[in-house]
Amino acid sequence: xxxxxxxxxxxxxxxxxxxxxxxxxxxxxxxxxxxxxxxxxxxxxxxxxxxxxxxxxxxxxxxxxxxxxxxxxxxxxxxxxxxxxxxxxxxxxxxxxxxxxxxxxxxxxxxxxxxxxxxxxxxxxxxx
Numbered sequence: 001x002x003x004x005x006x007x008x009x010x011x012x013x014x015x016x017x018x019x020x021x022x023x024x025x026x027x028x029x030x031x032x033x034x035x036x037x038x039x040x041x042x043x044x045x046x047x048x049x050x051x052x053x054x055x056x057x058x059x060x061x062x063x064x065x066x067x068x069x070x071x072x073x074x075x076x077x078x079x080x081x082x083x084x085x086x087x088x089x090x091x092x093x094x095x096x097x098x099x100x101x102x103x104x105x106x107x108x109x110x111x112x113x114x115x116x117x118x119x120x121x122x123x124x125x126x127x128x
Contacts (some may be wrong), residue, residue: 008038035059054083
């Protein structure tokens with residue numbers, strides 16, 4: 001089964017960078033522009049990994065994370081926070097909510113791939 005990654009970020013640029021970053025691997029990347037959209041996509045797609053921003057309009061990442069943890073079908077979904085927020089309080093809050101890992105922007109693509117690869121298999125995409 002091909003793993004699904006949900007990228008939730010209000011920055012279209014970040015979502016495009018993540019889609020490009022994971023393109024060589026046998027996985028599917030879907031995206032959402034805020035936490036509200038992210039919850040809807042997560043409920044529909046049941047992703048294997050969510051890469052989540054903190055600061056977004058409509059619904060922020062922490063609120064989305066709280067809602068995920070309240071949903072029986074999604075509460076165990078691994079989440080990597082990818083955000084400009086680097087304050088200890090923010091990190092402690094998301095750690096209490098069970099975030100698997102945390103990476104600050106600007107981010108190192110190899111670090112993100114390594115963190116994601118500890119959660120889902122990142123196998124080379126087969127050539128057609």
